[in-house]
Amino acid sequence: MAHQGNSNQPRQDYLKWEDYFMGLAGLAAMRSKDPVTQVGACIVGPDNSIVSVGYNGMPNGDDKSFSWGKGFENNLENKHLFVCHAERNALNYARANSTDLKLCTMYVILYPCNECAKAIAQAGIKKVVYYSNKHEKKVETIAARRIFENLGISIEPYTTPNKIIVIDLDKINRT
Ligand SMILES: Nc1ccn([C@H]2C[C@H](O)[C@@H](COP(=O)(O)O)O2)c(=O)n1
Numbered sequence: 008m009a010h011q012g013n014s015n016q017p018r019q020d021y022l023k024w025e026d027y028f029m030g031l032a033g034l035a036a037m038r039s040k041d042p043v044t045q046v047g048a049c050i051v052g053p054d055n056s057i058v059s060v061g062y063n064g065m066p067n068g069d070d071k072s073f074s075w076g077k078g079f080e081n082n083l084e085n086k087h088l089f090v091c092h093a094e095r096n097a098l099n100y101a102r103a104n105s106t107d108l109k110l111c112t113m114y115v116i117l118y119p120c121n122e123c124a125k126a127i128a129q130a131g132i133k134k135v136v137y138y139s140n141k142h143e144k145k146v147e148t149i150a151a152r153r154i155f156e157n158l159g160i161s162i163e164p165y166t167t168p169n170k171i172i173v174i175d176l177d178k179i180n181r182t
């Protein structure tokens with residue numbers, strides 16, 4: 008029997024496309040400084056090329072002028088009015104590179120809000136894959152769903168059972 012290291016067969020447990028894209032969205036989310044909810048988004052072209060990634064953060068990364076709090080009576084002390092959503096950041100980056108997004112798919116860790124849904128629609132994206140819908144009952148999410156439904160934008164949950172993707176950077180040194 009051939010030693011695994013000498014096998015002439017391709018690996019079978021390689022990362023599938025969906026896992027790769029959602030994994031990239033998850034990796035981007037790890038850049039977020041939001042202490043509660045870290046969101047990442049990855050925009051993918053029809054040829055499976057990575058067009059853009061983004062994560063939620065304060066405008067221009069300015070963490071000094073804005074609070075990461077939530078639940079304060081004074082809305083200006085809450086993050087929500089200020090934070091740039093992962094989807095918008097990914098769209099902005101793609102736009103800055105003049106990429107046509109019409110045939111692209113967006114992979115995102117959290118179901119988009121209404122504002123992002125509008126931006127996704129205006130960019131011409133026709134398919135969104137999301138991981139979590141933890142804000143399902145929020146009016147922003149309900150409005151987003153309506154935008155997607157009315158405009159015929161496909162919005163699907165990520166169904167792959169691969170919830171944990173381990174990145175072992177040092178593996179290369181052991182093989
Ligand atoms: N689709 C979404 C939804 C939310 N975000 C960002 C905005 C905030 O930083 C955070 C939500 O905070 P929470 O109320 O869950 O504490 O997530 C986003 O980027 N994309």
Ligand SMILES: [Zn+2]
Nearest residue numbers: 092119120123
């Ligand atoms: Zn949003």
